[in-house]
Amino acid sequence: MTHQTKEARNARATRGNLGRRGARLAAVGAMATAAAVLVVTPAFAKGSADLTASPKAVKVGQSVHVKGYGESDGLWYGQFCAQQRVGTKGAWHTVKCSHIVAMDGTEAKVDAAVKATHKGALQFRGVLYGVDGPRGGHPYVDRTTDVKTVRVS
Missing domain, CATH: 2.60.40.10 (Immunoglobulins)
Structure with a gap:
C-alpha cells in the first residue's frame, strides 16, 4: 500500500479543479463569442x-x-x-x-x-x-x- 503525502494529494486535487475550471471557462468563452457574432451579424431584409x-x-x-x-x-x-x-x-x-x-x-x-x-x-x-x-x-x-x-x- 502506498501512502501519499498531504502535498501530493492537494496537488492532484488542484490540477483536477483547474481542469474543470478551464473547461468551464472555455465553454463560457465560446458562448460569449457566439453571442457576440450574432449581435454583430447584420440581419438581411427581404x-x-x-x-x-x-x-x-x-x-x-x-x-x-x-x-x-x-x-x-x-x-x-x-x-x-x-x-x-x-x-x-x-x-x-x-x-x-x-x-x-x-x-x-x-x-x-x-x-x-x-x-x-x-x-x-x-x-x-x-x-x-x-x-x-x-x-x-x-x-x-x-x-x-x-x-x-x-x-x-
Whole structure:
C-alpha cells in the first residue's frame, strides 16, 4: 500500500479543479463569442426590385417604355426611381420617381415613356430609396436593379 503525502494529494486535487475550471471557462468563452457574432451579424431584409425597358431596339425619336417596382421589408417608407444614361459610362439621370409609399407590403411603382434622342446605347436602371418618413427626407439607396440596355439607331 502506498501512502501519499498531504502535498501530493492537494496537488492532484488542484490540477483536477483547474481542469474543470478551464473547461468551464472555455465553454463560457465560446458562448460569449457566439453571442457576440450574432449581435454583430447584420440581419438581411427581404425585398426585391425590377425594371423593364421595351422594346430592346428603337430608332431616334421613338419612345422606350420603362416600368418597374421595388419593395423591401427593411424600410418603413420607400420610393422607386427609374434612371437613364446615354452610352455605357457616365452619370445616371432620374427619369421618373414613384410616390413615397409605406413599405407594409406595398410596392413603389414607376411607369414612364422615354424618347430616344441620340444614336447608340441608352441604359436604364431602377433604384429603391429608403426615406425618413411619408413626406420624404434623407433618401438612401436600399437596392438597385440590373442595367437594361436599349439600342438606338
